[in-house]
Structures are given as structure tokens and as C-alpha cells.
Amino acid sequence: MSTYQATVSAPVNIACIKYWGKRDTKLILPTNSSLSVTLDQDHLRSTTSARCDPGFEKDALWLNGKEDEIKPGGRLATCITEMKKLRKEYEDQNPNEPKISGYSVRIASENNFPTAAGLASSASGFAALVYALATLYKLPSSPSQLSLIARQGSGSACRSLFGGFVAWEMGTSVTGTDSFAVQVAPAEHWSDMHALICVVSDAKKGTSSTSGMQRTVETSELLQWRIKEVVPKRMKEMQKAILDKDFDTFATITMRDSNQFHAVALDTDPPIFYMNDTSRAIVAMVTELNRVSVENGGGLKAAYTYDAGPNAVIYAREKDMKEIVNMVCHYFPLLASTQPYEDRFKLFSAGEKVGEMPLPAGFNEGVAKVANDAASSVSRLIHTRVGGGPRVLDDSKEGLLDAQGVPRKLVA
Amino acid sequence: MSTYQATVSAPVNIACIKYWGKRDTKLILPTNSSLSVTLDQDHLRSTTSARCDPGFEKDALWLNGKEDEIKPGGRLATCITEMKKLRKEYEDQNPNEPKISGYSVRIASENNFPTAAGLASSASGFAALVYALATLYKLPSSPSQLSLIARQGSGSACRSLFGGFVAWEMGTSVTGTDSFAVQVAPAEHWSDMHALICVVSDAKKGTSSTSGMQRTVETSELLQWRIKEVVPKRMKEMQKAILDKDFDTFATITMRDSNQFHAVALDTDPPIFYMNDTSRAIVAMVTELNRVSVENGGGLKAAYTYDAGPNAVIYAREKDMKEIVNMVCHYFPLLASTQPYEDRFKLFSAGEKVGEMPLPAGFNEGVAKVANDAASSVSRLIHTRVGGGPRVLDDSKEGLLDAQGVPRKLVA
Missing domain, CATH: 3.30.70.890 (GHMP kinase, C-terminal domain)
Incomplete structure (x- = not known):
């Protein structure tokens, strides 16, 4: 039997034009566009492993080794559900792909910077979550498409799907389909x-x-x-x-x-x-x-x-x-x-x-x-x-889940 | 020979709708109307004596016993000049009145609150200056008319010509003739x-x-x-x-x-x-x-x-x-x-x-x-x-200038 698992890292971003105000609090649609610089994940990052398995009874998530509740209808649940939907569409379009969209997932995530650093970890955290599932599910989605889902976890997370200089276009649609991130320029454009x-x-x-x-x-x-x-x-x-x-x-x-x-x-x-x-x-x-x-x-x-x-x-x-x-x-x-x-x-x-x-x-x-x-x-x-966008890591070396799908680091 | 002298006091005011921005910096015309509460001058006040005499060589002013320069074209000079003009008009209309508008003036002013109190003394100070000259000159001008002149000394000073609750209507005229203070309600209206x-x-x-x-x-x-x-x-x-x-x-x-x-x-x-x-x-x-x-x-x-x-x-x-x-x-x-x-x-x-x-x-x-x-x-x-507007004081008891027209309190 195959193991479906992926590990990624995603960067922090700091806005130069600030996001402050939602026009839709459930979909997280902002009242204005914003623009940020993605910071180098060699220094600051969230690392996330995701695994799906028919043996898992329910979706579960550990943040820095501590289990976090996935509240029905909450932001975490929304992101996981949306990613499973994308996988389901992908399976429908590619009948030879394994049918894993119905499996429960286990996710472990860690930040390499202390909460005391006062950095919003939700941006890098939700970007890593969405990117880990996209990698696990082998989705062909573009970073902008993934940013639509990360946005529903935490608004500014949508900007962490790209490296360099990133705009979050507010959009006008009530369903939020045009409220996503785009890259203005990559990190290499202005690397100093x-x-x-x-x-x-x-x-x-x-x-x-x-x-x-x-x-x-x-x-x-x-x-x-x-x-x-x-x-x-x-x-x-x-x-x-x-x-x-x-x-x-x-x-x-x-x-x-x-x-x-x-x-x-x-x-x-x-x-x-x-x-x-x-x-x-x-x-x-x-x-x-x-x-x-x-x-x-x-x-x-x-x-x-x-x-x-x-x-x-x-x-x-x-x-x-x-x-x-x-x-x-x-x-x-x-x-x-x-x-x-x-x-x-x-x-x-x-x-x-x-x-x-x-x-x-x-x-x-x-x-x-x-x-x-x-x-x-x-x-x-x-x-x-300034640094690049999310990275796929070598799961065998940097994965946060052990062979049984339990976080290697567990905090009571 | 007569002595022309008057002593008054004027209150401090604190705005509830703030004045911030001038559309004309010379005439002190504001970019928005404002509204303040006049504070009780039993506690906080500027006291000002004004005297005019044919023997005075030039206009002079002492603030807290220290002589202040009256710069030509400056705010003090503007207020004194405008008040002399009003007196001149009054003399022209009332030929029996003594011709004192051409005399130089001496003005002494004191605040009963220390600079360290961090209160803007310019509001009560310019209100007292204008009111002292109006009293000296026996002008029939209303407080709103006097506020037009006090405004040119310090914007918020125009509101200290009234007690109680006072609006400074910004006006629209480029000459500033409609930018003056009016009383919204006297102190007694809301005395607690x-x-x-x-x-x-x-x-x-x-x-x-x-x-x-x-x-x-x-x-x-x-x-x-x-x-x-x-x-x-x-x-x-x-x-x-x-x-x-x-x-x-x-x-x-x-x-x-x-x-x-x-x-x-x-x-x-x-x-x-x-x-x-x-x-x-x-x-x-x-x-x-x-x-x-x-x-x-x-x-x-x-x-x-x-x-x-x-x-x-x-x-x-x-x-x-x-x-x-x-x-x-x-x-x-x-x-x-x-x-x-x-x-x-x-x-x-x-x-x-x-x-x-x-x-x-x-x-x-x-x-x-x-x-x-x-x-x-x-x-x-x-x-x-909350307190009342400027008061005329008994010059013989509370006057700040001595018989020679020199401040009783002098600081080198």
C-alpha cells in the first residue's frame, strides 16, 4: 500500500500596503488591495507535513506539536475541505489517479520562529497548509489558485504563496473568485x-x-x-x-x-x-x-x-x-x-x-x-x-510525521 | 489729563471638535469649523492690562513680566493695529470721544497657570489682549466681532471671547469676515x-x-x-x-x-x-x-x-x-x-x-x-x-501696570 505524504515550507510576508478591513468576514474578502514583501524562509518559515490514509478516522492537525481542534465550519476546516474538493475534481478528470480525496488527513506544522517574536504566524502557516495539501494531492493548481483557498484561512496568507513582491488584488466578486494574490516581481528582481x-x-x-x-x-x-x-x-x-x-x-x-x-x-x-x-x-x-x-x-x-x-x-x-x-x-x-x-x-x-x-x-x-x-x-x-515562495521539502528527511502518521514532536 | 487704562481677564478653552489646518495662514482661516468648552477663569485665566498715552513712544507688551517683541506684520502687531482701526472708526462716528486711537499702547499680560501645565496660553492670551483693548477703547463691538480679530492672533483664541459652549464657524470668505466665534450655549445652560x-x-x-x-x-x-x-x-x-x-x-x-x-x-x-x-x-x-x-x-x-x-x-x-x-x-x-x-x-x-x-x-x-x-x-x-467669557476687572485693584505705565512685575 502507498503512503501519501508531503512536506513543504512557506514564508512570512510583511505588507507595505496594509490589509485592514473585510467586506466579507466568512470568505475573507478585503475592503482594499494590499501588497507585501515575502521574507526569506531560510530565516523565518512554517514547515508543514500532510498525509492522507484510509486508516485515519478523522482529520487532525498539530501546531508546534500540540493538537489543534478543527472546528466544523472554521477556517482550518474550510481550507482542508476546499483542497479535498480540488483533489476530487482532479481525480474525476484523471481516472488513473488514486482515489485519495475521501481519506482523512493528518497535518503537522511548525514555525521556526518563537511566538514571542511577535510575527503573524497565520500567514506562513495557512500558506504552508494549503501548499502541503496541494503537493500531497499533486494538484496542477497555480499559486494564484491556491491563494484563493489560503485567503479563507487567513487573509494575508494568500500573499505567502509567492516569493518576492506580491499583490493581493481585492477583487469585486461576492463569491471571492477574483480576490487572489499575484506576483509583482520575483525576489531576484530586487535581491538587495x-x-x-x-x-x-x-x-x-x-x-x-x-x-x-x-x-x-x-x-x-x-x-x-x-x-x-x-x-x-x-x-x-x-x-x-x-x-x-x-x-x-x-x-x-x-x-x-x-x-x-x-x-x-x-x-x-x-x-x-x-x-x-x-x-x-x-x-x-x-x-x-x-x-x-x-x-x-x-x-x-x-x-x-x-x-x-x-x-x-x-x-x-x-x-x-x-x-x-x-x-x-x-x-x-x-x-x-x-x-x-x-x-x-x-x-x-x-x-x-x-x-x-x-x-x-x-x-x-x-x-x-x-x-x-x-x-x-x-x-x-x-x-x-526578500525571499522565494513555498518549497517542497524532502519528506523522508524533513517530514514532521512518523511512519504511523503521528507528529515526531508531541506536546501534551 | 485723563488716564486711559483697562484690565480684563479671559478664559482658556478646550476644543471638543478640533481645529487642525488653515486654508489661509496669514488671516488664520481654518479648514474646518470647531467647537469648544470655555473653562472657568476662577481657576485658569490670562489677565491683561492695556493703557494708551500720548507720551508712549511705541507699542510695547510684557508677558508674565517679560517684554515681548511686537514684530511688524506679526500676530501681536496685527491684533493691536486692527483694534486701533476699530477705535478710529468709533471716533469718526462719535466726534465727542477723545482721539486716542493714534496713541501708542502698553500691554501687560499674565497667566495664572504655569507654562508647565501644558495648556495653550495663546487662546486666553490673545482673547484677553483683544478684550482689554476693546474695553480701553470703549468699543461697542460684539464678542463675535472681536473674535474676528483675536482669531488673527491665534486661531483658537476666537473661541475664548465667549463663555460656555462656543463654535468657531469656519466661514467661506477669502477675507475671513465670516470666520468668527458664536456661543452655542452659556455656561449656566449646562453648569455641571x-x-x-x-x-x-x-x-x-x-x-x-x-x-x-x-x-x-x-x-x-x-x-x-x-x-x-x-x-x-x-x-x-x-x-x-x-x-x-x-x-x-x-x-x-x-x-x-x-x-x-x-x-x-x-x-x-x-x-x-x-x-x-x-x-x-x-x-x-x-x-x-x-x-x-x-x-x-x-x-x-x-x-x-x-x-x-x-x-x-x-x-x-x-x-x-x-x-x-x-x-x-x-x-x-x-x-x-x-x-x-x-x-x-x-x-x-x-x-x-x-x-x-x-x-x-x-x-x-x-x-x-x-x-x-x-x-x-x-x-x-x-x-x-465650564465658565463664563472675558471679564472687565477693577483696574485700580487688579491692574498690572503702575502709575507710570510700567508693569508692576518685571522680569529681566
Whole structure:
């Protein structure tokens, strides 16, 4: 008897034009298009194994070794059901293929980044889930077709089906058939696009993005203008900036769109605040870095963006990253002592001390105060870059399920 | 020979519908109407004496005992020139009146609240300046007519010409003749409207409102929607709420409009942040107080509002103020030890300890953390209420200029 099993990995993505608001909460259809950069899964990824077998009594899923309930009608169930449907169609069209669409599936998924990193793991997680089943089922579906299903797991997951620079076109259909992801450009097109994730400590648990965005849809008057007038224009400008590798425009739109997302969150009743004083300090630092560069005849060097939390992601070209890492460690010196920055791109040579190298000439250090206490610090720094889309892994080496179809790693 | 001298006082006002953006920076014509509550000048006021004399060589002004330069073409010069013009017209129409419009003036002004209180003193200051000259010149002008001139000193000053609840109608004329303040209702109409000013420590000097609002006009796309669609509707709803003494609507619009003002500041490029983590904690506290009240079948108890800085002003009815003062002192306990709350309305009896009385049943204390460090605390608490418009004082008792026309209080 055959074993039907596949293992894949899928990347994280961070939006430059933000998704905030659903027009259909069940199908997860957004109120505006969005655009993101896929990050390198050598550094951050979800890995997922999927297996189907006539002996399995029911569908089951383990996340980081812990069994997760597949609620009927829930997001996980929807994705699994839709993938089984695609397999069934494929079997109907290819009568020689084994009839496995009726088997129950077992799925094990792991993230290689801690939840404490404050990264939305739902995007990479649902992309990996859908891609693992597509691989298991040998489906000929394109990434855009799969993105229609991943979208129903978690909106932003649809963008993790592609590497590089990815647009999620909102579509207009009420059934959602035209609300999918497309690739604007592959990672190789602009490979020196790097990203620095600054994990910011925050005592307060923020509003969940699912409930927060719906409150914004219901109560923010400014959101309507953003949806109608602002985002459509920015989507076009941003796609052109990416094709032209125009960092100035890319950075300007990225920062303005992050700020506008937080503006409509603040315009919500009651207001939603995701950025805290540490986030504000990083905004001030990046603004000053860019000001000095422009004043000296250069262009913008960095672009901050904030999702539904206080963490900053700073996009910059590889050549400027050393200066930026040094600057972050200068303002948040605890970082160097408590959680060393992992210099995976070998920016610093042996004699150089991260955080203690000089700031650029003309930089007004007083724009933000140096934070030397854990409460207002950056607790972790992850340096990565633009990367490719989901990968099929060698199941015999990297599979997460053992021969019996039980996760190798189990947590009670 | 006669002495021409007058002394007046004028109140502070705090907007519930915010003024942010000028369509004419010289005439100070706003991009939207605004609405404020005038605070009781028994507690917070600017006092101004004005004198004119043929022996004075030039116009001169002292602010808190320190001479201020009257720059030609500047805001002070504009207000003084316009008031002299009104006097000249009055003299032309009343030939028996003394011809004093050509005399130079000396003006001394003092605020009874420290700059550290973080209150915009320009509103009460320019209102007092204009009202002092109107009194000196015995002008028959109405407060709305005087507000046209005060507006050219500082936009929000036009609203301090009235007590109670005051609208600044933006007008449409390019010359500004229809951009003036009107009274929506006098203080007596809703006399239990109280206000608690929470002065918040902030290490960082924020963007000045003059430059900040122009950057918003130039770069925020959301501002246009606020101007066109949101504020006109809110102005109408707010006026009705005041006439109906409908605190729920008053509070809802006040909080939403404060949040929207800060949202458009954040939508500015580079973004402007006025609220800090302490401001956010007060928002969370008020939101929770209202939530518990509504859950128990009551209405809203409090409304926060923030101007161009981190300080909160909490509007509430007198009956709810005791609970609110206790709650602020609970979250910011340093307040009680460093700067005792002045209980001018005798809310607390001898045995009661401010900040240590129980919070309301069902209140989730964890919405904000208790701040026990000076850096993130509230440094001062001022309890006041709605009050009347400018007052003419007895110059012989409260005049700030001596017999020679020199400020009694002089600072080098």
C-alpha cells in the first residue's frame, strides 16, 4: 500500500500596503488591495507535513506539536475541505489517479520562529497548509489558485504563496473568485531588499487584528476614504516603484501606508493603538536617518512599517543595513547585552562593536531617547531579506510525521 | 489729563471638535469649523492690562513680566493695529470721544497657570489682549466681532471671547469676515459640566501646532475627508447634544473627534505623534470606566480629549468627577505624593484617601498599568468646570501696570 505524504515550507510576508478591513468576514474578502514583501524562509518559515490514509478516522492537525481542534465550519476546516474538493475534481478528470480525496488527513506544522517574536504566524502557516495539501494531492493548481483557498484561512496568507513582491488584488466578486494574490516581481528582481525586524517589548496585549479591523470597518469614517481614494492609487504607484527598483518611492509609500493604517485604527471607536513609545522612537530614528541622507544629496535609506503590534520592520537595501543595525543597537543598548544580534550577513568585522559605531554626521541624536530599561527596549533583532515562495521539502528527511502518521514532536 | 487704562481677564478653552489646518495662514482661516468648552477663569485665566498715552513712544507688551517683541506684520502687531482701526472708526462716528486711537499702547499680560501645565496660553492670551483693548477703547463691538480679530492672533483664541459652549464657524470668505466665534450655549445652560486636566510628563518636545497643522494640510490624504464629510456633520450633532444636555452624544463625539485629530496627525508625512503611552493609558482607563457604566445600564461617564500634546482633558458631569479623580490617582499614585490634587470642589471628605478608594465593580484594572515612575506619570491634576467669557476687572485693584505705565512685575 502507498503512503501519501508531503512536506513543504512557506514564508512570512510583511505588507507595505496594509490589509485592514473585510467586506466579507466568512470568505475573507478585503475592503482594499494590499501588497507585501515575502521574507526569506531560510530565516523565518512554517514547515508543514500532510498525509492522507484510509486508516485515519478523522482529520487532525498539530501546531508546534500540540493538537489543534478543527472546528466544523472554521477556517482550518474550510481550507482542508476546499483542497479535498480540488483533489476530487482532479481525480474525476484523471481516472488513473488514486482515489485519495475521501481519506482523512493528518497535518503537522511548525514555525521556526518563537511566538514571542511577535510575527503573524497565520500567514506562513495557512500558506504552508494549503501548499502541503496541494503537493500531497499533486494538484496542477497555480499559486494564484491556491491563494484563493489560503485567503479563507487567513487573509494575508494568500500573499505567502509567492516569493518576492506580491499583490493581493481585492477583487469585486461576492463569491471571492477574483480576490487572489499575484506576483509583482520575483525576489531576484530586487535581491538587495533587506528587512530588519525589531521586536518591541509590550506589557499590554493589543486588540486582535480580526476583531480590530471589523471595529474599524464599522466605526471609522476615514477608512472609507482610504479604501476608495488612497489605496487604489498607492497600489499602482507601488507596483511601478518595485518594477523600477525605485527605493525612494517604495520607502515613502511603505511608511505613509503604515502610518495611515495606524491612523484609521486610531480613528476607530474605541480607538486601537498598536504602536507604543518604543515604536514611536524607531519612527523618529528612521525619519532622522532619512532626513540627514536627503540633506546630503542622497535618497531615503530606510522604511519602517508596523503591523497590528508595536514591532517595527525596517526595509532597507543591503548596503545601508549595517548603519541601521548599529543605530538600533545604539538606541536600545540592552539588545546587545541580552540577546545578541545575529550577524548572519556578516555586516560587522571582528573589531567593530555593534551599537558603538558613530552615527552619521549631522544626525540629531536627540530625536529619540536612548532606552536602557527592559520595559521600553527592543528585545530582539532579526535581519532577513526578500525571499522565494513555498518549497517542497524532502519528506523522508524533513517530514514532521512518523511512519504511523503521528507528529515526531508531541506536546501534551 | 485723563488716564486711559483697562484690565480684563479671559478664559482658556478646550476644543471638543478640533481645529487642525488653515486654508489661509496669514488671516488664520481654518479648514474646518470647531467647537469648544470655555473653562472657568476662577481657576485658569490670562489677565491683561492695556493703557494708551500720548507720551508712549511705541507699542510695547510684557508677558508674565517679560517684554515681548511686537514684530511688524506679526500676530501681536496685527491684533493691536486692527483694534486701533476699530477705535478710529468709533471716533469718526462719535466726534465727542477723545482721539486716542493714534496713541501708542502698553500691554501687560499674565497667566495664572504655569507654562508647565501644558495648556495653550495663546487662546486666553490673545482673547484677553483683544478684550482689554476693546474695553480701553470703549468699543461697542460684539464678542463675535472681536473674535474676528483675536482669531488673527491665534486661531483658537476666537473661541475664548465667549463663555460656555462656543463654535468657531469656519466661514467661506477669502477675507475671513465670516470666520468668527458664536456661543452655542452659556455656561449656566449646562453648569455641571466639569473638566479634569491631567498634565502628562513628556521628555520629548512635540511638533509645534502651527507647523504641524500645515504639514497635515500638505500631506495627509485623510484630512480632506475629515474636512469635507466628517466635521460638518459632527458640528451639527454636537450643537444639538449641547442644547439637549445629552452627555452620551457629547462624550462620543468629543472622544471620536480627538482620536480623529490624532489620526490625521499620524497620517501626516513625517507622522506627528502627540499622545504617548501615558496618554494611551488614560484613554484605556476612560474607555473601561464607560464600558462598565454602560454594561450596568448607565450612560457614558467621561470623555477624554487631547490637544497638540500628551495632556488629557477629561470632561465629565460633576456627579462623576469624584470617581474619576480617584481613578486617575489610583493609576498615577505619584501624583498624590508629589503634587497634591487640589480638591477645590470638596469631593473628598476628611477620611477619604484620593486614589485609594475602590474602583467600580466589574472594572478591569489591567486595562492600563499603574505607573509609579515620574517619567510615565501624570504630574499635575487641575479640576475645573465650564465658565463664563472675558471679564472687565477693577483696574485700580487688579491692574498690572503702575502709575507710570510700567508693569508692576518685571522680569529681566
